[in-house]
Amino acid sequence: MFAVPEEAEAVDAVRDLVLGRAPGDGARAAFRARFGQTAAALRAKSVEDTAFYRHAPLLSAAEVGGSPARPAVDVAEFHAYCARVQRDWPYSGTVLTTHDSKRSADVRAAVSVLSQAPARWAALLAEVTRRTARAGGRRAPDPQLAWAAWQTAFGFALRRSPRGPRRRPGRTRDGSRTRS
Known part of the structure; x- marks a missing residue:
């Protein structure tokens, strides 16, 4: 299981x-x-802040507390959850975005749309890659980083907030630093 025996020990x-x-x-x-x-903080830094940036087929599924292996629940499970919250904590709410969220709820929702049209998304990426290469652009040094950057750009493009364009480079830069 471990590549280095001392790690197992x-x-x-x-x-x-x-x-x-x-x-x-x-x-x-x-x-x-x-x-x-310290275990929770260690998990957050090692998994949620590192691994989720290294393998991100769908960024909206790579959030704090989430599981990329199971990014969504079915309608019945969601309704059962809401019923439990209403029964057990009637004065609480469901938080969509917290200080730990990598992306806001509206950006995650926009990125989630990509999973509904994978062929169209692949075609769009192929076209964008072709156009940027023709315009003298260089290939991304890291395909995963490029994948994350395009998803983030897509999520921000559908966002109406005036903060979106200013924050996009910072989010991409933060993600690239976490990956290294």
Whole structure:
């Protein structure tokens, strides 16, 4: 499973410490507490802020708390979720965008449309690539970064906010930094 055997040994050691199986002194309890305090942040940085930028077939599915493997739920599951929220937390709301969101809800919705017309999206990308090459443009050094940049541009193009065009280069730059 691990390319480097020492990585497996390190994971086993951490697992044993967290589960209280490793021999040792009182430092184990402190380690377990610290591990619990940092595990969520570590997951966020390693998975949501890194992996989601390295493999992003559909950017709207690569969001904090999401799963690119299962980007959406069916209507019945969504309605069941809404019924549970109404029953258990009647004064709460469903948040579409938070401080952790990579893209706003409207940009994610626009990008999600691409999954409904993959052939048209592929044709558009082929045409854009052809035109930019003919105009003296160079090929993107990283195809995944280009893919993410085109999806982001598409999402912003459908957005009516005057902030969209100003933020686009920053979002693309942020994504390229996260990938390296």
